[in-house]
Amino acid sequence: MRARLALLASGTVCELREVVLARKPQALLQASPKGTVPVLVLADGKVLEQSLDIMLWALRRHDPQQWLPTSTADMKQSMTLIAQNDGDFKAKLDRYKYPSRYALPAGLAHRDMGVPFLHQLSNRLEGKPFLHGQVFGLADAAIAPFVRQFAHTDIPWFTSQAWPGLQRWLTAFETSETYQSVMKKAPEWAEDQAPLRYLIR
Numbered sequence: 001m002r003a004r005l006a007l008l009a010s011g012t013v014c015e016l017r018e019v020v021l022a023r024k025p026q027a028l029l030q031a032s033p034k035g036t037v038p039v040l041v042l043a044d045g046k047v048l049e050q051s052l053d054i055m056l057w058a059l060r061r062h063d064p065q066q067w068l069p070t071s072t073a074d075m076k077q078s079m080t081l082i083a084q085n086d087g088d089f090k091a092k093l094d095r096y097k098y099p100s101r102y103a104l105p106a107g108l109a110h111r112d113m114g115v116p117f118l119h120q121l122s123n124r125l126e127g128k129p130f131l132h133g134q135v136f137g138l139a140d141a142a143i144a145p146f147v148r149q150f151a152h153t154d155i156p157w158f159t160s161q162a163w164p165g166l167q168r169w170l171t172a173f174e175t176s177e178t179y180q181s182v183m184k185k186a187p188e189w190a191e192d193q194a195p196l197r198y199l200i201r
Contacts, residue, residue, distance in 0.1 A: 001145040004182040006055035008143070010062045014040070016196045025189065033083040041054045052082065052142060063179040068142035081131065090119040093146060095201040097153045108155075114150060118166060121147065123180065125165030129172070136176075144173040 006016065013146050019028055024035050033037040040048040040057070048054050069075040083165050092114035096107035104110075121143070124131055131139040147170055151158040159167065173179055186196060 001056075001182055002056040002142050003040070003051040004177060005141045006058045006067070006144075008178060008182060009065050009067055010058040011064060012058050012061070013197055016186055018186040018196075020188055023188075025191065027191070029060055052086065055138065055142060066135065067132070067135070067141065070174065074133075078132065078137070081139050082142045084117060085121075089114055090146060092117075093150050097149060111150075111153075111157075118147070118150070118161075118163060121169075122163040123168035125169050127165075128171065140173070142170075146168065148174065 017025075017027070019025055019037060021035070028036055028037075028039065030039050030046055034049060036049075038049075038051050038054060040054045042048070042057075048057060069078050074088075092110045095098070095102050095104060095110035096114060099105065099107040099110075123130065128134060130136050131143065147166070151170060161167075187193075
Protein backbone atom coordinates (compact mmCIF):
# COMPACT_ATOMS: atom_id res chain seq x y z
CA MET A 1 0.00 0.00 0.00
CA ARG A 2 2.68 2.51 0.93
CA ALA A 3 4.60 1.91 -2.29
CA ARG A 4 1.43 2.65 -4.25
CA LEU A 5 0.81 5.76 -2.15
CA ALA A 6 4.20 7.15 -3.10
CA LEU A 7 3.87 6.23 -6.77
CA LEU A 8 0.53 8.01 -6.86
CA ALA A 9 1.81 11.08 -4.99
CA SER A 10 4.84 11.35 -7.26
CA GLY A 11 2.81 11.08 -10.45
CA THR A 12 4.78 8.02 -11.56
CA VAL A 13 3.07 5.96 -14.22
CA CYS A 14 3.96 2.29 -14.32
CA GLU A 15 2.51 -1.02 -15.42
CA LEU A 16 0.59 -2.64 -12.59
CA ARG A 17 0.64 -6.41 -12.22
CA GLU A 18 -1.71 -7.47 -9.42
CA VAL A 19 -0.64 -10.89 -8.17
CA VAL A 20 -2.06 -13.41 -5.73
CA LEU A 21 0.80 -14.80 -3.64
CA ALA A 22 -0.88 -18.19 -3.41
CA ARG A 23 -0.42 -18.35 -7.22
CA LYS A 24 2.90 -16.60 -7.76
CA PRO A 25 3.47 -16.05 -11.49
CA GLN A 26 6.83 -17.03 -12.92
CA ALA A 27 7.45 -13.44 -14.01
CA LEU A 28 7.38 -12.35 -10.35
CA LEU A 29 9.88 -15.02 -9.33
CA GLN A 30 12.14 -14.14 -12.24
CA ALA A 31 12.15 -10.48 -11.23
CA SER A 32 12.48 -11.21 -7.52
CA PRO A 33 13.19 -14.75 -6.31
CA LYS A 34 12.04 -13.86 -2.78
CA GLY A 35 8.51 -13.99 -4.20
CA THR A 36 6.94 -11.25 -2.10
CA VAL A 37 5.43 -7.91 -2.99
CA PRO A 38 5.91 -5.13 -3.80
CA VAL A 39 8.44 -5.43 -6.59
CA LEU A 40 9.23 -2.56 -8.94
CA VAL A 41 11.22 -3.28 -12.10
CA LEU A 42 12.78 -0.07 -13.43
CA ALA A 43 13.30 0.74 -17.10
CA ASP A 44 17.03 -0.04 -16.79
CA GLY A 45 16.28 -3.48 -15.33
CA LYS A 46 17.11 -2.60 -11.74
CA VAL A 47 14.72 -4.23 -9.28
CA LEU A 48 13.46 -2.59 -6.08
CA GLU A 49 12.11 -5.18 -3.65
CA GLN A 50 11.30 -3.13 -0.56
CA SER A 51 8.33 -0.80 -0.24
CA LEU A 52 10.35 1.95 1.47
CA ASP A 53 12.96 1.84 -1.31
CA ILE A 54 10.16 2.26 -3.85
CA MET A 55 8.75 5.20 -1.92
CA LEU A 56 12.09 6.98 -1.73
CA TRP A 57 12.88 6.29 -5.39
CA ALA A 58 9.56 7.69 -6.56
CA LEU A 59 9.57 10.77 -4.33
CA ARG A 60 13.19 11.67 -5.06
CA ARG A 61 12.32 11.73 -8.75
CA HIS A 62 9.24 13.90 -8.31
CA ASP A 63 7.64 15.17 -5.11
CA PRO A 64 4.93 17.68 -6.02
CA GLN A 65 3.14 17.29 -2.67
CA GLN A 66 6.40 17.75 -0.75
CA TRP A 67 6.22 14.49 1.16
CA LEU A 68 9.98 14.40 1.70
CA PRO A 69 11.29 16.46 4.64
CA THR A 70 13.28 19.44 3.44
CA SER A 71 15.93 19.47 6.17
CA THR A 72 18.51 16.81 6.99
CA ALA A 73 17.40 16.78 10.63
CA ASP A 74 13.72 16.28 9.75
CA MET A 75 14.58 13.54 7.26
CA LYS A 76 16.67 11.75 9.89
CA GLN A 77 13.82 12.00 12.39
CA SER A 78 11.33 10.61 9.88
CA MET A 79 13.60 7.74 8.90
CA THR A 80 14.22 6.89 12.57
CA LEU A 81 10.48 6.70 13.19
CA ILE A 82 9.96 4.58 10.08
CA ALA A 83 12.76 2.23 11.19
CA GLN A 84 10.99 1.73 14.53
CA ASN A 85 7.79 0.93 12.66
CA ASP A 86 9.40 -1.42 10.16
CA GLY A 87 11.44 -3.25 12.79
CA ASP A 88 10.13 -3.85 16.28
CA PHE A 89 6.55 -2.65 15.75
CA LYS A 90 5.96 -4.71 12.59
CA ALA A 91 7.29 -7.81 14.36
CA LYS A 92 4.77 -7.26 17.15
CA LEU A 93 1.99 -6.55 14.64
CA ASP A 94 2.63 -9.77 12.72
CA ARG A 95 2.45 -11.87 15.88
CA TYR A 96 -0.64 -10.06 17.11
CA LYS A 97 -2.47 -10.40 13.83
CA TYR A 98 -1.27 -13.89 12.84
CA PRO A 99 -0.33 -15.73 16.05
CA SER A 100 -0.77 -19.17 14.50
CA ARG A 101 2.00 -18.43 11.99
CA TYR A 102 4.39 -18.14 14.92
CA ALA A 103 3.04 -21.10 16.92
CA LEU A 104 1.47 -18.74 19.44
CA PRO A 105 -1.84 -19.52 21.19
CA ALA A 106 -2.92 -15.87 20.92
CA GLY A 107 -1.52 -12.51 19.94
CA LEU A 108 -2.57 -10.42 22.93
CA ALA A 109 0.86 -10.34 24.53
CA HIS A 110 2.34 -8.94 21.33
CA ARG A 111 -0.54 -6.48 21.03
CA ASP A 112 0.45 -5.14 24.42
CA MET A 113 4.10 -4.98 23.38
CA GLY A 114 3.11 -2.88 20.36
CA VAL A 115 1.26 -0.34 22.49
CA PRO A 116 4.29 1.82 23.46
CA PHE A 117 4.95 2.67 19.80
CA LEU A 118 1.30 3.64 19.33
CA HIS A 119 1.54 5.83 22.44
CA GLN A 120 4.60 7.46 20.92
CA LEU A 121 2.75 8.18 17.69
CA SER A 122 -0.29 9.55 19.48
CA ASN A 123 1.89 11.85 21.57
CA ARG A 124 3.57 13.17 18.41
CA LEU A 125 0.14 13.89 16.94
CA GLU A 126 -1.07 16.00 19.84
CA GLY A 127 -1.50 19.52 18.52
CA LYS A 128 -0.55 18.74 14.92
CA PRO A 129 -2.37 16.87 12.17
CA PHE A 130 0.45 14.68 10.86
CA LEU A 131 3.63 12.94 11.94
CA HIS A 132 5.36 14.99 9.26
CA GLY A 133 4.08 18.26 10.79
CA GLN A 134 1.40 20.36 9.19
CA VAL A 135 1.29 18.37 5.94
CA PHE A 136 0.95 14.67 5.18
CA GLY A 137 4.35 13.29 4.30
CA LEU A 138 6.76 10.39 4.08
CA ALA A 139 6.47 9.24 7.70
CA ASP A 140 2.67 9.33 7.59
CA ALA A 141 2.46 7.34 4.36
CA ALA A 142 5.07 4.82 5.48
CA ILE A 143 3.55 4.13 8.90
CA ALA A 144 -0.23 4.55 8.50
CA PRO A 145 -0.83 1.24 6.64
CA PHE A 146 0.71 -0.69 9.55
CA VAL A 147 -1.23 1.19 12.20
CA ARG A 148 -4.34 0.48 10.15
CA GLN A 149 -3.60 -3.26 10.24
CA PHE A 150 -3.05 -3.10 13.99
CA ALA A 151 -6.31 -1.19 14.51
CA HIS A 152 -8.39 -3.50 12.32
CA THR A 153 -7.21 -6.63 14.10
CA ASP A 154 -9.57 -5.60 16.94
CA ILE A 155 -11.37 -2.35 16.14
CA PRO A 156 -13.39 -2.13 19.40
CA TRP A 157 -10.20 -2.47 21.43
CA PHE A 158 -8.35 0.12 19.35
CA THR A 159 -11.14 2.68 19.49
CA SER A 160 -11.42 2.25 23.27
CA GLN A 161 -7.85 3.42 23.81
CA ALA A 162 -7.04 6.98 24.90
CA TRP A 163 -5.28 7.90 21.69
CA PRO A 164 -7.31 10.80 20.28
CA GLY A 165 -4.49 12.11 18.11
CA LEU A 166 -3.69 8.72 16.66
CA GLN A 167 -7.33 7.82 16.04
CA ARG A 168 -8.04 11.14 14.35
CA TRP A 169 -4.93 10.73 12.18
CA LEU A 170 -5.87 7.19 11.15
CA THR A 171 -9.44 8.20 10.34
CA ALA A 172 -8.16 11.07 8.20
CA PHE A 173 -5.88 8.65 6.36
CA GLU A 174 -8.58 6.04 5.74
CA THR A 175 -11.08 8.60 4.46
CA SER A 176 -8.58 10.42 2.23
CA GLU A 177 -8.94 10.39 -1.54
CA THR A 178 -5.39 9.08 -1.86
CA TYR A 179 -6.08 6.07 0.35
CA GLN A 180 -9.34 5.33 -1.43
CA SER A 181 -7.51 5.42 -4.76
CA VAL A 182 -4.81 2.93 -3.83
CA MET A 183 -7.31 0.54 -2.25
CA LYS A 184 -9.17 0.02 -5.52
CA LYS A 185 -8.94 -3.61 -6.54
CA ALA A 186 -7.33 -4.52 -9.83
CA PRO A 187 -7.88 -7.82 -11.63
CA GLU A 188 -5.31 -10.54 -11.05
CA TRP A 189 -2.54 -10.27 -13.62
CA ALA A 190 -2.13 -12.96 -16.26
CA GLU A 191 0.70 -13.44 -18.74
CA ASP A 192 -1.48 -12.49 -21.71
CA GLN A 193 -3.09 -9.48 -20.03
CA ALA A 194 -2.81 -6.10 -21.70
CA PRO A 195 -0.78 -3.60 -19.65
CA LEU A 196 -2.74 -1.94 -16.86
CA ARG A 197 -1.44 1.55 -16.28
CA TYR A 198 -1.14 2.85 -12.75
CA LEU A 199 -1.85 5.83 -11.64
CA ILE A 200 -5.25 4.87 -10.30
CA ARG A 201 -7.49 7.89 -9.90
